[in-house]
Amino acid sequence: xxxxxxxxxxxxxxxxxxxxxxxxxxxxxxxxxxxxxxxxxxxxxxxxxxxxxxxxxxxxxxxxxxxxxxxxxxxxxxxxxxxxxxxxxxxxxxxxxxxxxxxxxxxxxxxxxxxxxxxxxxxxxxxxxxxxxxxxxxxxxxxxxxxxxxxxxxxxxxxxxxxxxxxxxxxxxxxxxxxxxxxxxxxxxxxxxxxxxxxxxxxxxxxxxxxxxxxxx
Amino acid sequence: xxxxxxxxxxxxxxxxxxxxxxxxxxxxxxxxxxxxxxxxxxxxxxxxxxxxxxxxxxxxxxxxxxxxxxxxxxxxxxxxxxxxxxxxxxxxxxxxxxxxxxxxxxxxxxxxxxxxxxxxxxxxxxxxxxxxxxxxxxxxxxxxxxxxxxxxxxxxxxxxxxxxxxxxxxxxxxxxxxxxxxxxxxxxxxxxxxxxxxxxxxxxxxxxxxxxxxxxxxxxxxxxxxxxxxxxxxxxxxxxxxxxxxxxxx
Numbered sequence: 001x002x003x004x005x006x007x008x009x010x011x012x013x014x015x016x017x018x019x020x021x022x023x024x025x026x027x028x029x030x031x032x033x034x035x036x037x038x039x040x041x042x043x044x045x046x047x048x049x050x051x052x053x054x055x056x057x058x059x060x061x062x063x064x065x066x067x068x069x070x071x072x073x074x075x076x077x078x079x080x081x082x083x084x085x086x087x088x089x090x091x092x093x094x095x096x097x098x099x100x101x102x103x104x105x106x107x108x109x110x111x112x113x114x115x116x117x118x119x120x121x122x123x124x125x126x127x128x129x130x131x132x133x134x135x136x137x138x139x140x141x142x143x144x145x146x147x148x149x150x151x152x153x154x155x156x157x158x159x160x161x162x163x164x165x166x167x168x169x170x171x172x173x174x175x176x177x178x179x180x181x182x183x184x185x186x187x188x189x190x191x192x193x194x195x196x197x198x199x200x201x202x203x204x205x206x207x208x209x210x211x212x213x214x215x216x217x
Numbered sequence: 218x219x220x221x222x223x224x225x226x227x228x229x230x231x232x233x234x235x236x237x238x239x240x241x242x243x244x245x246x247x248x249x250x251x252x253x254x255x256x257x258x259x260x261x262x263x264x265x266x267x268x269x270x271x272x273x274x275x276x277x278x279x280x281x282x283x284x285x286x287x288x289x290x291x292x293x294x295x296x297x298x299x300x301x302x303x304x305x306x307x308x309x310x311x312x313x314x315x316x317x318x319x320x321x322x323x324x325x326x327x328x329x330x331x332x333x334x335x336x337x338x339x340x341x342x343x344x345x346x347x348x349x350x351x352x353x354x355x356x357x358x359x360x361x362x363x364x365x366x367x368x369x370x371x372x373x374x375x376x377x378x379x380x381x382x383x384x385x386x387x388x389x390x391x392x393x394x395x396x397x398x399x400x401x402x403x404x405x406x407x408x409x410x411x412x413x414x415x416x417x418x419x420x421x422x423x424x425x426x427x428x429x430x431x432x433x434x435x436x437x438x439x440x441x442x443x444x445x446x447x448x449x450x451x452x453x454x455x456x457x458x459x460x461x462x463x464x465x466x467x
Contacts (some may be wrong), residue, residue, distance in 0.1 A: 085465045113428070120420070137466055150289070153417060160462070172465060176421075178446035183461070184438045191251035191434030206430045 037131045040139040040161045043169045047076045047159075048126055051118050069115050078162055078170035079107065085172075085182060087203070088190040094200045102200070105207040112214050123148055126157070139163050140175075251434060254365050254375075254441070261367035265433045269426065271370060272415075277423075280415040294336040296417065299410045301327065301335025303348060306385040310349040314357055314451070322346035327390075352381030357451045365437060370411070373440035 054068045073079060083106050084091050094102065128143040141159040160173035160180075173182040189203055196202020250258050283292070304327035311320035323346035329339050355377050356362065363376025374382065391403045415422065429435045 081465055085462075116428075138462060162465070164466070172462065177443070179439045179442045183442065184435055187252075187438035188429060188431050188434045191437075192431050194251040195431075210430050 036133060036139055036163055037141075040141050040159075040163060040169060041128055041131055043076070043161060044126075044128075044141045044159050044171075047072070047171065048121075050076070051121060055118050055122055066111070066115070069111060069118065072118075073111060073114055076171050077110075078172050079110065081162070081170075081172055082110070082182060083107070086185045086189055087200075088186045088193075090190065090193050090198075090200055090203070098200045098204065101204055102207070105204065105211060108211050109207065109214075112211075129156075137162060137164055138172075139169075252365070252437060254362075255437065256364050257366070261365065262433050264367040264369055265436070267369060268367070268372065269432070272422075272426070276411065276415050280412055280419055283412060284416050284419060292413075292416070295409060296413050297330070297338045298335040299406075299413050301330050302389055302391065302406065302410075303385070304330075304335075304346070305390055306351070306388040307346055307349045309388060310351055310354045310385075311346070313354045314349060316347075316349065319346045319349065323349075331390075350378070350381050351384040352378035353448060353451055355381055356448055365441075367433075373436060375444070378444065 050072050054065065054072060057065070057068070060068070080103075083103050086106060087094065087102060091099070125146050125148055126143050127146060128141065130142040132140045132142065134140060139161045141161055143157055145155045145157050147154075156177055158175040159171055160175060160182075162170050162172050173180050175181070192203050192206050193200060196205075250256060252258070255261060304323045307323040308320050308327065311317070311323060322344055326340050326343070326346060330337065333339065352375075360377055362378070366374045366376060366379055368374050368379060371379075371382075389403070389406070391399055391406065425432050425435050425439070
C-alpha cells in the first residue's frame with residue numbers, strides 16, 4: 001500500500017508537470033478537464049491513504065475507530081446525495097418524518113458497510129488506469145484493484161466523483177466490474193417499496209430489521 | 218455422434234422446459250411487479266430461494282474448500298480450461314457480430330491452448346479476446362431481450378440470453394469428442410464451471426447473500442447492469458452526460 005501511495009503521488013506529480021507543459025499549446029477547455037482529472041485522482045489517492053491509516057491504526061478503541069470511519073465518510077462521500085438517490089423516485093413522495101428516519105437508518109447501514117469494506121482493503125492495491133470526465137459534474141477515476149498475495153483476480157473499479165464548480169469533490173458511487181453500487185442499492189430499495197405496495201414505510205421497516213441484525217452480530 | 222445427439226436433445230430440452238414451465242405460470246399484473254422486466258417475479262423468487270439453498274448446502278462450502286485446499290496453480294489451470302471451452306463459441310459469435318479481430322484472437326487462442334487441453338494459457342501475454350455469446354448475436358439481430366428469468370442452478374438470465382446459452386453450449390469442443398473419458402469430462406464441466414465461478418466471485422456473492430435486505434432484487438439489478446455493459450457496443454444505451462446520475466444533482 002505504501003508503494004501504491006508513492007506510485008499515486010509520483011504519477012499525479014508527473015501528470016501535473018505534463019499538464020503544465022502541455023497547457024501552453026492545448027486549448028483551455030482541454031487543460032481544465034485534465035486538471036480536474038488530476039485533482040480527482042489526488043482526491044481518491046488521499047481517500048485510500050486515509051482508509052489505510054484508519055485500518056492499520058493500533059491501540060485504538062472501537063469508539064475511536066468508528067469516529068475515524070465517520071470522519072472519512074463525511075469528508076470524502078456525499079452522504080446526503082447518496083441517501084436521496086438511493087431511495088429512488090420514492091424520496092420525493094416521502095414525508096419529512098420518513099425522510100429523517102430513512103436518513104438516520106441509511107447512514108447506520110452505510111457506516112457499517114464502510115467498516116466492513118475498509119477492513120478488507122488490507123493486502124489490496126489500487127492501480128489507476130483510466131479516468132474520464134463525464135459532463136460538467138462528474139469524473140470517473142478508474143483503476144484496478146490487485147491482490148498483492150495473488151489469491152484474487154484483478155478487479156476493475158471506478159470511483160464516481162462529483163466535481164461541481166465551487167464545491168469540494170465528493171465520492172458519490174463506486175462501480176465494480178461495471179456494476180454501480182449506488183444504482184444497485186437504489187434498485188433494491190425501490191423493489192422493497194414496490195413489493196410493499198408502494199409504501200415508504202416498508203423500506204423503513206426492512207432497514208430497521210437489517211440494522212437490528214447487524215447490531216446483534 | 219450418438220452421444221452428440223443425446224447432448225443436443227438435453228441442451229434443447231432444459232431451456233424449453235424452463236421457458237414452458239414459466240409461461241404456464243401466471244405473471245404478476247403490471248404495477249405489482251418490483252421491476253417491469255420481471256413479470257414472473259414470484260416464480261423467479263421461488264427459484265432464487267432454491268438456488269440460495271443449493272448454495273448454502275453445496276456450492277458455498279465446496280467453493281470454500283476448493284479455495285482453501287486446491288493449489289493456486291491447479292485453480293488457475295481449471296479456470297483456464299473453463300475459459301478455453303468457451304472460445305469456439307466466442308469465435309463464431311464474434312464472426313457473426315462482425316468482430317473479426319476478436320474472432321481471430323479467440324480462434325488462435327483456442328488452437329494454441331488446445332495443445333494443453335486449455336489447462337495452460339500459452340498465450341498469457343497476448344491480447345485477450347472479449348467473450349462473445351449468442352445472446353449478444355441475437356440482440357444484434359434485433360431479437361428483444363424478453364423477460365427476466367431466474368434459472369435453477371444457472372442463475373440470472375433473460376429469455377434471450379438463456380436461448381443464447383443453449384446455442385453456445387452446443388459449441389463446447391468436448392461435445393465433438395467421443396469415448397467414455399470425453400463423456401465424463403463433459404458431465405463434470407458444468408459443475409466445475411459453477412464451482413470456478415463461485416470460487417472466483419466468493420466475496421462478491423457472499424456480500425449480496427449475507428448483507429442485502431433483498432438479495433433477489435440486488436442480484437437482478439447487478440445482472441442487468443453487467444449485461445448492459447456486455448451489450449454496450451451492440452445496443453448503445455442512451456445516457457445523459459451525467460452518466461445516468463442526472464437525478465443525483467436535482
